[in-house]
Amino acid sequence: xxxxxxxxxxxxxxxxxxxxxxxxxxxxxxxxxxxxxxxxxxxxxxxxxxxxxxxxxxxxxxxxxxxxxxxxxxxxxxxxxxxxxxxxxxxxxxxxxxxxxxxxxxxxxxxxxxxxxxxxxxxxxxxxxxxxxxxxxxxxxxxxxxxxxxxxxxxxxxxxxxxxxxxxxxxxxxxxxxxxxxxxxxxxxxxxxxxxxxxxxxxxxxxxxxxxxxxxxxxxxxxxxxxxxxxxxxxxxxxxxxxxxxxxxxxxxxxxxxxxxxxxx
Amino acid sequence: xxxxxxxxxxxxxxxxxxxxxxxxxxxxxxxxxxxxxxxxxxxxxxxxxxxxxxxxxxxxxxxxxxxxxxxxxxxxxxxxxxxxxxxxxxxxxxxxxxxxxxxxxxxxxxxxxxxxxxxxxxxxxxxxxxxxxxxxxxxxxxxxxxxxxxxxxxxxxxxxxxxxxxxxxxxxxxxxxxxxxxxxxxxxxxxxxxxxxxxxxxxxxxxxxxxxxxxxxxxxxxxxxxxxxxxxxxxxxxxxxxxxxxxxxxxxxxxxxxxxxx
Numbered sequence: 001x002x003x004x005x006x007x008x009x010x011x012x013x014x015x016x017x018x019x020x021x022x023x024x025x026x027x028x029x030x031x032x033x034x035x036x037x038x039x040x041x042x043x044x045x046x047x048x049x050x051x052x053x054x055x056x057x058x059x060x061x062x063x064x065x066x067x068x069x070x071x072x073x074x075x076x077x078x079x080x081x082x083x084x085x086x087x088x089x090x091x092x093x094x095x096x097x098x099x100x101x102x103x104x105x106x107x108x109x110x111x112x113x114x115x116x117x118x119x120x121x122x123x124x125x126x127x128x129x130x131x132x133x134x135x136x137x138x139x140x141x142x143x144x145x146x147x148x149x150x151x152x153x154x155x156x157x158x159x160x161x162x163x164x165x166x167x168x169x170x171x172x173x174x175x176x177x178x179x180x181x182x183x184x185x186x187x188x189x190x191x192x193x194x195x196x197x198x199x200x201x202x203x204x205x206x207x208x209x210x211x212x213x214x215x216x217x218x219x220x221x222x223x224x225x226x227x228x229x230x231x232x233x234x235x236x237x238x239x240x241x242x243x244x245x246x247x248x249x250x251x252x253x254x255x256x257x258x259x260x261x262x263x264x265x
Numbered sequence: 266x267x268x269x270x271x272x273x274x275x276x277x278x279x280x281x282x283x284x285x286x287x288x289x290x291x292x293x294x295x296x297x298x299x300x301x302x303x304x305x306x307x308x309x310x311x312x313x314x315x316x317x318x319x320x321x322x323x324x325x326x327x328x329x330x331x332x333x334x335x336x337x338x339x340x341x342x343x344x345x346x347x348x349x350x351x352x353x354x355x356x357x358x359x360x361x362x363x364x365x366x367x368x369x370x371x372x373x374x375x376x377x378x379x380x381x382x383x384x385x386x387x388x389x390x391x392x393x394x395x396x397x398x399x400x401x402x403x404x405x406x407x408x409x410x411x412x413x414x415x416x417x418x419x420x421x422x423x424x425x426x427x428x429x430x431x432x433x434x435x436x437x438x439x440x441x442x443x444x445x446x447x448x449x450x451x452x453x454x455x456x457x458x459x460x461x462x463x464x465x466x467x468x469x470x471x472x473x474x475x476x477x478x479x480x481x482x483x484x485x486x487x488x489x490x491x492x493x494x495x496x497x498x499x500x501x502x503x504x505x506x507x508x509x510x511x512x513x514x515x516x517x518x519x520x521x522x523x524x525x526x527x
Contacts, residue, residue, distance in 0.1 A: 019453055020298070022333065024462060057455045065455050087452065112301070115449045129522045 009264050010043040011076060011178075011202055011247040016062055019055035032066050034253055039071045041261070046104065046247065049078040053111035060094035075100045076150070079139075080108020081130045085121045092139065096146050104150040104178060105139065107131045133165075133172045140173035153177040153201070155188035156218045162188070163195075170199070178247050180217050181206035183233060185240045193243070203241050205234045208250035231256065235263055266319030266417065268310040268378045269370055271397070272303040272338055274331040275387040283493045299334040302382025304341075305443050308450040310380050311342035313415055320344045322373060326354055326365055332466050339461035340453040346466045347373070353471040353478055358486035359388070363396025365481055368474040370401065378420065379440040383408055394442035404435040410446040 014034050017027035038045040047059030059077045063070055077095055079088075095103065107130075110116055117130040122138035124130060136149050151174040154162055166177065177196075179189055181204045193201050206214055211228035215221050237246055251257060277296040284291050310321045323338030325331045326349040335346030349369055357365065370376050379401075381394035391407070398405035410425040419437055423430040425444050435441075471481055479485060504520060506513040 019458075024458065055452065057458075061455045065459065084449070084451075113304075113450070114452065127522070128519045131522065 009245055010041075010260060011046045011245060012038045012043050012251055013046045013048065013247065013249045014038070015048055015051065016056045016059060019057065028062075028066060031062060032068060035063075035066075035068050037253065037257065039069065039074055042071075042074070043260075044074050044076055044102070045070075046076040047078060049080045049106075049108060050082060050111075050114060051078075051109070053082075053109040053114065055111070055113055058091060060091050060098065060100070063098055063100075064094060070098050070100055072099065073101065076102040076104055078104045078106060079135070080106050081117050081132070081135050082108050082110045082114040083117060084115045085117060087115075088117065092143055092147075096143065101146070102148045102150065103139070104152070105132050105136050105174070106152050107135075133168050136169060136172040136174055148175050149173050150176045150178055150202070152180070153189075153192060154180045154217075155182070155186045155192070156180060159188055159191075163192075166192075166196075170196075176200040176202065178202040179204050181214055181249060182237060183211075183228075184236045189241070193241070201241075201244050202247045203237055203244045204247040204249055205237050206230060206250065207234070207248050207252065207256055213250075231259060231263070238263065266313065266317055266377045266415075267322070267373070267375050268313060268319060268380060269322045269324050269373060269376050270303070270306045270310045270338065270343065271366055271379065271381045271393065272307065272323050272325045272334050273300045273382075273385045273387075274298070274325065274327055274334045275300045275385055297330070297333075299337050300382055300385045300387075302384060302386070302443070302445070303334075304337075304382075304450040305445055305447050306380040306382045307338045307341055307343060308448045309409075309412065309443050310378075311451075312448065313378070313412070314342070317415065319377075322347060324366060324369055324373075325349070326357075326362060326369075329468065332468075335466050336458075336461040336464070337453070339464055340457040341451055342457070345464065348466055348468045349470075349474070350468050351470040353476075353481045356483040356486065357481060358488045358490075359390050359392035359396055360487055361481050361485035363393045364400050364485060365471070365474065365476055366393070367397045367400035368476045369469060370397065372469070372474045377417070377437045378415075379403075379438075381440070381442045383442045383444050391442070394440055398440035401438075401440070403438050403440055405440040405442075406433055406435050407442045409441045409443045412441075412447070 014031065017024065017031055021027050035045050050056055077100055079091060119127050119130055119134065122130055122134050124134040127134060132151055139147060139149060151169040153166055177199055182189055189203065207230045209228055209230060211226050212222045212224040274297045277298050307323065314321050321343040323335050323343045323346040325335055329350055332348055335348060339346055347369065349365055354365055370379060379397055384391035395405055395407060406422050406424055408425045409422040410430060411423040412420060413423060414421040419434055420439060421434045422441060423432055425446060471478060506516050
């Protein structure tokens with residue numbers, strides 16, 4: 001029997017302020033206001049971890065420093081492999097202290113400014129580099145029962161390869177999966193839901209009108225003039241995947257956010 | 266131990282452009298960052314402070330907006346920052362710049378160690394660190410890849426060179442320049458950044474450091490930039506996987522994993 005992941009229907013991605021920002025206080029205010037809005041709506045705030053290798057402040061330190069109230073099951077922290085071991089534990093300890101259970105464990109994107117966990121640091125043998133699989137296993141062993149560990153699922157990758165990777169992730173402790181952005185429906189996501197009936201699947205909706213930005217994620221060129229209505233796509237995803245919760249990336253808080261409640265109902 | 270780290274604001278790697286008339290780097294209106302090598306210098310200083318105690322001061326010379334690089338230093342553990350900013354410094358070459366920095370170091374007083382990145386990525390001269398040592402008449406060790414030992418009187422370090430490394434000892438006070446191999450700079454925290462934002466950073470003019478105006482700016486610069494050209498684009502490094510198929514595939518997977526591509 002599939003356990004429902006959360007009490008909230010929407011997972012709203014919030015990008016933390018970048019380290020290089022020259023408008024720190026403005027950016028912090030904006031982050032706080034988005035976070036609080038998501039909490040008030042009863043949705044889940046998903047905070048990214050140095051997305052695309054761009055240095056940004058950590059979700060847990062933002063919550064602590066800005067004294068934000070993390071609602072029960074309403075925060076998901078992305079966590080990648082580009083940390084020192086000490087920083088990794090600091091993040092995990094902060095999550096635990098704040099009652100944050102959900103982690104999206106990904107390999108992530110590095111940069112020259114970011115350290116990377118080594119296999120020896122996470123007790124991984126026979127691998128050249130730490131990926132989400134080794135990190136999942138390490139968190140599961142070091143913090144048993146403290147977290148619900150999610151993983152990314154990319155239906156645009158070769159199918160066999162992606163399913164075999166998912167199996168490794170599940171064996172390492174993954175308990176839910178979040179897809180790459182889906183336009184209307186994807187047969188590999190259908191297969192995922194069908195083949196893993198006990199695995200909660202969160203479907204990602206791309207909320208930017210610029211669908212061409214998805215080119216890299218899907219692995220083929222999407223022309224800049226391709227028409228795309230993110231709100232219509234969201235409605236379609238609700239219809240096609242009623243059993244799934246939805247992850248909203250690049251959500252417009254001014255114009256799109258007010259529509260969410262109505263769309264959900 | 267009082268350590269001064271000299272830092273520089275440089276154009277972001279992809280934004281550097283050269284003025285065809287003046288042959289100088291255009292610094293207005295472009296994204297600027299802390300010189301990457303300087304982040305290793307700051308980390309080295311902060312690690313020394315954490316190990317044996319003391320104070321870390323970040324020092325820069327430039328326009329008022331260079332305060333942001335000093336705040337970056339404070340964010341990751343430096344105690345305070347000082348900016349040298351004055352029209353009199355304008356047009357300084359590496360010799361005049363290192364003179365101004367050396368005057369500031371003497372004005373700070375009781376400095377045991379000066380740490381610089383091995384070079385700035387805009388000029389690529391690697392002359393300012395050694396220049397500071399020359400102006401102060403202090404010993405120096407360049408291209409330091411590891412500090413093996415440090416105490417109140419001396420420092421032992423490994424210096425990187427093409428054929429390996431040298432182990433050398435210098436008496437303090439001294440100047441060292443560091444390479445990337447020396448450490449992994451810590452990632453800044455929000456707590457550190459907020460503390461840095463609140464800190465007042467003094468701006469010193471030429472008179473504040475008792476500098477001789479004739480030794481600053483164009484007057485004090487024995488060198489002139491005659492011509493500057495943008496560097497040739499670098500070819501991407503290719504890896505050729507030869508040998509038995511099984512071995513090549515294993516290496517390919519290894520390379521892809523290391524780049525987080527699979």
